[in-house]
Amino acid sequence: MKNTFTMTDNRTDTSYEFDILDGTRGPSVVDISSFYSQTGMFTYDQGYTSTASTKSAITFIDGDKGELRHRGIDIEDLVENHSYIEVCYLLLKKRLPTPEEAKGFDLELRHRSFIHERMKGLFDSFPISGHPMAIMNSAVAALTVFYGDHISIENEEEALEMAARIIAKMPTIAAFSYRHSMGIPFIYPDVNRSFTENFLYMMRAYPGGVMKIGNDGENTISPVEVKALDAIFSLHADHEQNASTTTVRNVASTNAHPYVAISSGISALWGSAHGGANEQVIKQLEMIGSVDNVDKYIAKAKDRSDPFRLMGFGHRVYKNFDPRAKILRGLQDQLKDELKLDSELMKIASKIEDIALNDEYFVSRKLYPNIDFYSGVILTALKIPTSMFTPMFVIGRTVGWIAQWLEYKEDAKAKIARPRQLYTGE
Numbered sequence: 001m002k003n004t005f006t007m008t009d010n011r012t013d014t015s016y017e018f019d020i021l022d023g024t025r026g027p028s029v030v031d032i033s034s035f036y037s038q039t040g041m042f043t044y045d046q047g048y049t050s051t052a053s054t055k056s057a058i059t060f061i062d063g064d065k066g067e068l069r070h071r072g073i074d075i076e077d078l079v080e081n082h083s084y085i086e087v088c089y090l091l092l093k094k095r096l097p098t099p100e101e102a103k104g105f106d107l108e109l110r111h112r113s114f115i116h117e118r119m120k121g122l123f124d125s126f127p128i129s130g131h132p133m134a135i136m137n138s139a140v141a142a143l144t145v146f147y148g149d150h151i152s153i154e155n156e157e158e159a160l161e162m163a164a165r166i167i168a169k170m171p172t173i174a175a176f177s178y179r180h181s182m183g184i185p186f187i188y189p190d191v192n193r194s195f196t197e198n199f200l201y202m203m204r205a206y207p208g209g210v211m212k213i214g215n216d217g218e219n220t221i222s223p224v225e226v227k228a229l230d231a232i233f234s235l236h237a238d239h240e241q242n243a244s245t246t247t248v249r250n251v252a253s254t255n256a257h258p259y260v261a262i263s264s265g266i267s268a269l270w271g272s273a274h275g276g277a278n279e280q281v282i283k284q285l286e287m288i289g290s291v292d293n294v295d296k297y298i299a300k301a302k303d304r305s306d307p308f309r310l311m312g313f314g315h316r317v318y319k320n321f322d323p324r325a326k327i328l329r330g331l332q333d334q335l336k337d338e339l340k341l342d343s344e345l346m347k348i349a350s351k352i353e354d355i356a357l358n359d360e361y362f363v364s365r366k367l368y369p370n371i372d373f374y375s376g377v378i379l380t381a382l383k384i385p386t387s388m389f390t391p392m393f394v395i396g397r398t399v400g401w402i403a404q405w406l407e408y409k410e411d412a413k414a415k416i417a418r419p420r421q422l423y424t425g426e
């Protein structure tokens, strides 16, 4: 049997043959790279609903089954048994670290968590009201100025140093962006704290340290909080060729510096159809305000003449429960008491979830809750302000973007991303 695909132009009764390429899992692809040279036509697939843009060995998703694996390992296993920085190591170095390697990577990230002292002036130049995503975006592009060293992709050590640097600095950039937007002093990283604890510290501490007295007389960063946020970072680590990752790869294809590629990824992520949805979910739950109003908003979401969409529902790839959402939902139940989750928001969310999972409109369109539907309630309990929800996504996803950038650069056959069009103008 030939592993090819034949297409016929019925206007001329001409047939064309294309190779079928098989991956290790998931659907095969038809290699149409010679389509134009053979047929004189382009293929058309708005929004890439049927197009594989690259080969990749990083992340596998089976959207029908609701399965997500990084380097072959199931996301549930990773979140349950490994820390976020072990997941980072896995994505970058293609295998999980030994305890010694994990320790070494942890130390490297702690050392690299500081940003150039002169970058502080950049934050100061923004109006106080600036959204942290906009400030982060500029600060990440500015890393090119402060750390724009020539990256030799052939030199694995240098490339990994560049990767570790941006992963380590992202929480600092996020926390500085937030503290600037609040007009409060920056808190430098504390090298004695783990990656995730350090982020909470930079968000919450006063100059001089964390307040240890107060509400319950407890240290204000609890291990439960660190564990929950670490899981959230792991759940966001990578998600194959989504809109922001595709943006990063497209920018990489022009040979631009990896830090500006990531800053472009941040722009793509900010939109409400993508990572910006987590902020919109909480705003929407707050707007709904009470369980009594849920039916009204469900009706709006179902009304096709109304642009209102239920934020946190639907996904291009998952036509089943988003496995990340399932894990977060479990975490929500587990941490309900310890994290004092907002009961009113949870009640509204759970009523929406119940209705949507049984309503014909949502069922027939396979619209399930996605990761953003659940992350907001937990982030709120972690005292993360709403404007910082999408920056949380950025911190987690940075490793995915940089791993995809590295993979792109390793591909000797990579070409500049340059799609064509169906011209409809004058």
Ligand code: ACO
Binding pocket: 272, 273, 274, 275, 277, 301, 302, 304, 308, 309, 310, 311, 312, 313, 314, 315, 316, 317, 365, 367, 370, 371, 372
């Ligand atoms: N609420 C109501 N209806 C919806 C929703 C929703 N959230 N999502 C999709 N639909 C409907 C559409 O109106 C459409 O209906 P139709 O067939 O009657 O025209 C059908 O479901 C298919 O929707 P598309 O927009 O074609 O699906 P697509 O794959 O292009 O979009 C997307 C996916 C952008 C995620 C969409 O579901 C959406 O806007 N969701 C809300 C925003 C959101 O939660 N984004 C986060 C995604 S996950 C992430 O990025 C981490």
